[in-house]
Amino acid sequence: MSKPPLSRAGLGASTRLVHAGRDPFEQHGFVNTPIYRGSTVLYPNTDDFLHRRAKYTYGTQGTPTTNSLQTAWTELAGAAGTVLTPSGLAAVTIGLLACLKAGDHLLVVDSVYRPTRIFCDGVLKRFGVETTYYDPAVGAGIGDLMRPNTAAILTEAPGSQTFEMQDVPAIADAAHARGACVLMDNTWATPLFFPPHERGVDICIEAGTKYLSGGSDLLLGLTSANARWWPKLQATFSAFAMCAGPEDVFLGLRGLRTMALRLREHEKQALEMARWFQGRPEVAEVLHPALPDHPGHAIWQRDFSGSSGLFSIVLKPASQAAVAAMVDGLQLFGIGASWGGFESLVLPFDAATYRTATRYAPAGPSLRFHIGLEDLDDLKADLEDGFERLRATV
Numbered sequence: 001m002s003k004p005p006l007s008r009a010g011l012g013a014s015t016r017l018v019h020a021g022r023d024p025f026e027q028h029g030f031v032n033t034p035i036y037r038g039s040t041v042l043y044p045n046t047d048d049f050l051h052r053r054a055k056y057t058y059g060t061q062g063t064p065t066t067n068s069l070q071t072a073w074t075e076l077a078g079a080a081g082t083v084l085t086p087s088g089l090a091a092v093t094i095g096l097l098a099c100l101k102a103g104d105h106l107l108v109v110d111s112v113y114r115p116t117r118i119f120c121d122g123v124l125k126r127f128g129v130e131t132t133y134y135d136p137a138v139g140a141g142i143g144d145l146m147r148p149n150t151a152a153i154l155t156e157a158p159g160s161q162t163f164e165m166q167d168v169p170a171i172a173d174a175a176h177a178r179g180a181c182v183l184m185d186n187t188w189a190t191p192l193f194f195p196p197h198e199r200g201v202d203i204c205i206e207a208g209t210k211y212l213s214g215g216s217d218l219l220l221g222l223t224s225a226n227a228r229w230w231p232k233l234q235a236t237f238s239a240f241a242m243c244a245g246p247e248d249v250f251l252g253l254r255g256l257r258t259m260a261l262r263l264r265e266h267e268k269q270a271l272e273m274a275r276w277f278q279g280r281p282e283v284a285e286v287l288h289p290a291l292p293d294h295p296g297h298a299i300w301q302r303d304f305s306g307s308s309g310l311f312s313i314v315l316k317p318a319s320q321a322a323v324a325a326m327v328d329g330l331q332l333f334g335i336g337a338s339w340g341g342f343e344s345l346v347l348p349f350d351a352a353t354y355r356t357a358t359r360y361a362p363a364g365p366s367l368r369f370h371i372g373l374e375d376l377d378d379l380k381a382d383l384e385d386g387f388e389r390l391r392a393t394v
């Protein structure tokens with residue numbers, strides 16, 4: 001039983017998300033690729049085994065379930081291939097390990113996701129890779145920071161917690177002129193809002209834990225590469241066998257089908273809340289690149305086609321006790337780190353404590369919000385009560 005394959009030409013992103021990476025007639029007509037669990041793969045004879053002549057060779061190297069998500073993500077990201085890892089951080093580390101060796105120099109944006117920084121300063125340093133952090137506003141000036149041994153540049157836009165934009169195409173041009181690999185953590189925008197490989201990114205990272213899941217119920221990473229870097233990424237992944245679990249991959253596939261819908265809703269909700277925060281007397285600044293007065297807005301408008309549910313605010317000067325009174329009493333915002341799920345979240349942060357290339361000097365305490373799918377009137381009422389507690393506490 002089969003049908004002719006669907007022609008992909010001219011299909012929109014939402015249509016692709018629905019159809020990519022699945023063939024119901026390979027699954028007895030069932031809509032979804034099921035969960036294949038397995039370590040060993042049997043071969044029909046010794047000759048096929050000795051030459052590993054099979055589509056699937058061993059559990060760590062892929063199953064029809066992982067193949068389904070890899071194929072879909074490769075299509076969505078405009079990549080040559082994708083590997084799936086057990087977390088978003090593992091997707092970052094496998095990407096870096098694919099393009100670096102002892103003696104190399106690595107440039108990393110100062111606003112990078114903090115655990116990535118810890119990996120660079122710890123493991124990479126131990127293996128002989130030197131990391132230099134750079135100002136997110138560097139743009140084409142990145143060329144001045146490159147050394148003869150600069151092998152890779154890791155970008156992330158907008159920056160984790162602080163939301164600075166980066167001129168990724170300009171950085172990619174400068175990097176490619178000297179043969180360096182450009183990596184990007186694209187978790188915030190996803191390929192739906194920023195097509196990474198089209199913009200010059202060689203290796204792209206997505207923490208599927210966030211918007212691919214949408215449910216705060218799994219850990220998953222996706223690392224995609226263009227044709228130049230795919231063989232290295234694939235070989236590195238294969239050597240580490242850092243594979244994602246079958247149930248998590250299945251949940252990732254389930255999330256993929258509705259990701260466009262959810263992301264557009266998170267975008268709408270977050271933008272309304274960001275504008276609402278701008279009108280609050282307790283707020284000094286809203287850090288959201290889709291707002292016209294954000295310093296990175298022009299880059300966002302040029303390179304991105306949407307924004308997601310995560311942004312930060314800077315409060316006017318307030319004591320730690322006042323911020324704690326505000327945040328701890330919120331009923332609808334959980335205090336927690338991983339975002340992208342259906343629920344709203346808040347966390348206090350101070351990027352000044354770990355930055356090394358730039359100074360983070362906000363007017364007051366900083367809070368990061370993820371806006372979920374709740375009714376906005378309820379979220380605003382919860383926050384209004386929070387602001388009252390903030391004002392009442394010294």
Ligand SMILES: Cc1ncc(COP(=O)(O)O)c(C=O)c1O
Nearest residue numbers: 087088089113187207209220338
């Ligand atoms: C931008 C970014 N990249 C990567 C990660 C890592 O994802 P995971 O939690 O799946 O390791 C996170 C997690 O918060 C993140 O915010």
